[in-house]
Every structure is written in C-alpha cells, then in structure tokens.
Amino acid sequence: MNKYLIFFAVLLFSSISFSQGLKYNGAFEQGNLVIAKGNNIEWAWLNEVELKIDNAKVFTFGFDAKETGNKILKVKHDDGKVSLKKFKLPARKYRVQRINNTKQQFSETPDSLKQRITKEREISNIAKSEIGKTDTAFYNSGFMLPIKGGRISSVFGSQRVLNGVYKNMHNGIDIAVPRGTPVFAMADGIVRLNADDFYYAGNHIILDHGQGLNSLYLHLSESFVKENQHVKKGDIIGRVGTTGRSTGPHLHWGVQWYSKRVDPAQILTMKFR
Numbered sequence: 707m708n709k710y711l712i713f714f715a716v717l718l719f720s721s722i723s724f725s726q727g728l729k730y731n732g733a734f735e736q737g738n739l740v741i742a743k744g745n746n747i748e749w750a751w752l753n754e755v756e757l758k759i760d761n762a763k764v765f766t767f768g769f770d771a772k773e774t775g776n777k778i779l780k781v782k783h784d785d786g787k788v789s790l791k792k793f794k795l796p797a798r799k800y801r802v803q804r805i806n807n808t809k810q811q812f813s814e815t816p817d818s819l820k821q822r823i824t825k826e827r828e829i830s831n832i833a834k835s836e837i838g839k840t841d842t843a844f845y846n847s848g849f850m851l852p853i854k855g856g857r858i859s860s861v862f863g864s865q866r867v868l869n870g871v872y873k874n875m876h877n878g879i880d881i882a883v884p885r886g887t888p889v890f891a892m893a894d895g896i897v898r899l900n901a902d903d904f905y906y907a908g909n910h911i912i913l914d915h916g917q918g919l920n921s922l923y924l925h926l927s928e929s930f931v932k933e934n935q936h937v938k939k940g941d942i943i944g945r946v947g948t949t950g951r952s953t954g955p956h957l958h959w960g961v962q963w964y965s966k967r968v969d970p971a972q973i974l975t976m977k978f979r
C-alpha cells in the first residue's frame with residue numbers, strides 16, 4: 707500500500723503545472739481528478755461541460771478510467787484573456803484479475819432479479835442527479851482514506867475475468883478489514899444516498915463533495931447518516947460489512963466526477979496548501 711501511494715506521489719509531483727496563473731493539482735490522465743486554482747478565473751469549460759467555480763476560485767474535473775479523445779480546457783480570466791489547453795489522455799495500463807471457481811450465481815444475473823436491479827438503478831440515478839448542482843468545493847479541506855489500516859485487496863481499474871468471461875472493470879478500491887470497522891467520510895460533503903440492501907452494492911452511501919465530485923461506500927453492515935445531512939472529513943458514516951454482492955467483509959470505495967470513474971488512490975496524493 708505504501709509503495710502504491712509513493713508511486714502516485716511521484717506522478718503528482720511531476721504533474722503540477724502553472725499556466726496563466728492557474729495551478730493544476732493532479733495529472734491530465736485517465737482515471738485522475740484534477741483540481742485547479744487561480745485567483746482571476748471568470749469561467750471554465752472542459753469540452754462541452756461548464757465547470758463549477760467556487761468563491762475561492764477553485765474548480766475540479768476528472769477523467770474516466772477509460773476516457774479517450776481530444777480535450778480542450780478553456781478558461782476565461784478577469785482581464786479578458788482566454789487560455790486554452792489542448793491535450794489527449796495517454797492510455798493507462800490496468801491489471802487483469804482472473805477469478806475462477808466462483809459460484810454460478812455470482813457470475814450471472816438471474817432474470818428474476820433484473821426487475822429489482824432496474825428499480826435500484828432508478829433510485830440511485832435520482833440521488834445522483836443532485837450531484838454537481840453546487841459550486842461549493844466542499845472537498846477543498848482535503849481527502850483521507852476512509853478506513854484506518856487494512857490492505858487493498860483489489861486496486862482501481864483492474865479488469866476482472868470471471869470464470870473466463872470478461873466483466874466490467876473494477877471501478878474503486880477494495881479494502882479488506884473485519885466486519886464492523888468504522889468507515890470515515892473521505893472529505894466534507896452532503897449525503898445524497900443512504901441505501902439499504904441493494905442487490906449489488908448492499909447497504910451503501912454516496913457523498914457529494916461539490917462540483918460533481920462524489921464518493922461511494924459499498925457493502926456496509928450499518929450506516930449512521932441520513933440523506934441531505936452534511937458531513938465533515940473523518941466523520942464515521944457507517945461500518946464495514948459484506949452486504950450485497952460481496953464475498954467477505956470489505957469496503958468498496960469509489961470516487962467519481964459526475965459519473966466518471968476516478969482512482970481513489972490518486973486523490974489521496976493531492977496536497978492542499
């Protein structure tokens with residue numbers, strides 16, 4: 707785990723850049739979050755998306771784990787100048803994780819469950835539609851690991867091959883710890899979803915950290931928060947469990963910018979002031 711973090715810290719220090727008084731925290735790479743700060747920003751667009759800007763002139767954006775294509779970041783400064791940054795995201799290599807001999811019910815979704823899953827997805831989508839409506843950068847007091855100790859049992863981006871069949875990539879980090887281990891909010895934010903017993907995610911929480919940044923905590927045994935409640939970084943929001951589709955007690959921790967999947971390990975390397 708330490709080696710993993712050091713690796714990303716090295717990546718980060720090679721990636722802080724300044725342009726037109728703008729400071730970027732985080733590299734422009736697949737699966738990364740970037741936090742930008744400048745004192746004279748009027749507006750900013752990343753391709754067709756207008757970015758939310760906080761009073762402190764902080765804004766953020768992220769790139770999905772598999773995102774490709776030509777990108778343009780356009781920033782208007784209050785002296786009337788517009789700075790353009792054109793770039794492409796280099797392809798990132800992810801691990802392949804082969805899982806064999808799992809029970810059939812874990813590798814295929816039975817038809818009888820499809821209705822339930824569709825309904826749960828609708829509930830989740832309604833909650834997620836609230837994300838990104840606020841300009842406030844709640845995340846601006848920094849990030850922390852939501853678990854004390856533990857080991858990372860599955861990294862972000864690994865391609866799962868279940869009984870020889872290619873499945874969705876792993877879109878978070880799994881931290882294996884005993885059932886009941888406290889789960890902390892990774893940053894300040896608002897509770898958007900506090901869901902019970904979903905088929906895949908089990909009991910889970912989604913926090914909105916402002917400007918589209920959100921975090922997910924899956925398979926909990928219990929939750930201590932209510933929807934629309936404000937939480938502070940480090941608050942205990944629940945406890946580790948193995949609810950939903952899970953084979954043992956662990957926290958699945960996901961981070962997203964809107965629906966773009968970002969590597970939680972990368973955001974932990976970010977320095978604030």
Ligand SMILES: [Zn+2]
Pocket residue numbers: 860876878879880957958959
């Ligand atoms: Zn996971």
